[in-house]
Amino acid sequence: MVYDEIERASREELADLQSDRLAWTVKRAYEDVPFYRDALDDADVTPDDIESVADVDRLPFTTKEDFRDQYPDGLFAVPRAEVVRVHASSGTTGTPKIVAYTDADLATWREVMARSLHAAGVRPEDTLQNAYGYGLFTGGLGFHDGGEELGTTVIPIGGGNTDRQVDFLADLGSDVLACTPSYSLYLAEAIEARGVDPADLDLSVVTIGAEPFTDPMRAEIEAALDVTAIDVYGLSEIIGPGVSIECADAQDGLHLWEDHFLPEVIDPETGDVLDEGEEGELVLTTLTKEALPVLRYRTGDITSLNYDECDCGRTCVRMGNVTGRADDLLIVRGANVYPSQIEAVVLESDAVAPHYRIDLRREEALDTMDLTVECHDEFDGDTEELRERLRDRIESVLAVSPDSIDLVSPGTIERTTAGKVKRVYDHRDDREN
Numbered sequence: 437m438v439y440d441e442i443e444r445a446s447r448e449e450l451a452d453l454q455s456d457r458l459a460w461t462v463k464r465a466y467e468d469v470p471f472y473r474d475a476l477d478d479a480d481v482t483p484d485d486i487e488s489v490a491d492v493d494r495l496p497f498t499t500k501e502d503f504r505d506q507y508p509d510g511l512f513a514v515p516r517a518e519v520v521r522v523h524a525s526s527g528t529t530g531t532p533k534i535v536a537y538t539d540a541d542l543a544t545w546r547e548v549m550a551r552s553l554h555a556a557g558v559r560p561e562d563t564l565q566n567a568y569g570y571g572l573f574t575g576g577l578g579f580h581d582g583g584e585e586l587g588t589t590v591i592p593i594g595g596g597n598t599d600r601q602v603d604f605l606a607d608l609g610s611d612v613l614a615c616t617p618s619y620s621l622y623l624a625e626a627i628e629a630r631g632v633d634p635a636d637l638d639l640s641v642v643t644i645g646a647e648p649f650t651d652p653m654r655a656e657i658e659a660a661l662d663v664t665a666i667d668v669y670g671l672s673e674i675i676g677p678g679v680s681i682e683c684a685d686a687q688d689g690l691h692l693w694e695d696h697f698l699p700e701v702i703d704p705e706t707g708d709v710l711d712e713g714e715e716g717e718l719v720l721t722t723l724t725k726e727a728l729p730v731l732r733y734r735t736g737d738i739t740s741l742n743y744d745e746c747d748c749g750r751t752c753v754r755m756g757n758v759t760g761r762a763d764d765l766l767i768v769r770g771a772n773v774y775p776s777q778i779e780a781v782v783l784e785s786d787a788v789a790p791h792y793r794i795d796l797r798r799e800e801a802l803d804t805m806d807l808t809v810e811c812h813d814e815f816d817g818d819t820e821e822l823r824e825r826l827r828d829r830i831e832s833v834l835a836v837s838p839d840s841i842d843l844v845s846p847g848t849i850e851r852t853t854a855g856k857v858k859r860v861y862d863h864r865d866d867r868e869n
Contacts, residue, residue: 549582
């Protein structure tokens, strides 16, 4: 069962709809956003040149730097009087990215979020405990409005406040929890410390997003909370959460709502469009946004696309679990390393917990990488043997070995109770990323 029949549309029907909406979006961007008018003129492209989705690669890219350069409202396509809500990125790495919504944009957001939650197995009779942060971050209000649109009971508890989170899970019988992967693990520890058996809770689904995670970490979450963990994806620059989500039926890739968002995957170095199934950087073009149409936005997220029909019957393209970000790539002694690769290796072992940190330093012009990993609370083996096993496995996968591996007691590594978890601490040139 689907929320909207467009989820089962033929590829031909989708392409026709996308072509019409892409032409509308490019025309709107050209006429109403000076930044895009200049960019399209520089690319020698006019709105009349965009006749179908096959022409999308003629359009210029949009980057996060463009959002920051056009701060605060240089990318808006409507007068301020038509903007009914503004959100923003955290701005922790520079000028925040400001995004805007008209009434119609908010209606679209509610619809794609309700569609997403429905695909995750959430139903109107369920209670959704929303542990994403409210405010300028899009996660909290995105899930809140989508849950209400679907008809669920929404508990707007927000991020943190862990004792009350556990109280509400038990006392209000929450069926669905929405939060980051790292916070779901922290919450599982709090539930265990309280002496509560997760199997005694009504909780059955956790929608996890806003951070990259690996399948081994998902397995840890599912085991710790006795739930199905559903991967959800979105980003403020496009709309917020609700761009794509796994279906509970198959959990085989994230269904991307192509009637609203047009995806491509490109080589992050050359910008060339890659074939189906090849892994690269996800690029998204909005098809229905009014206040902030976005052309070919380079998300920085590494994934792939699969156009085969899903076992659940949905025909929209599925993107793979985001394995990392193009700008998260670490170059350590000439080797390319993604933090997610280290996580995948670490979590292969039942002897360690799903908590780690990576410290990068530079000593006499050479990069060093130190890895800190928590032992599992039930581990009682030889730590030196475990350290060497981890070192050998990491080196076999990454072709580079950490300079040190520090195995620490459970609970040693700082937890994140709100916001996104920080795994990498880059001390090279006295900077932290």
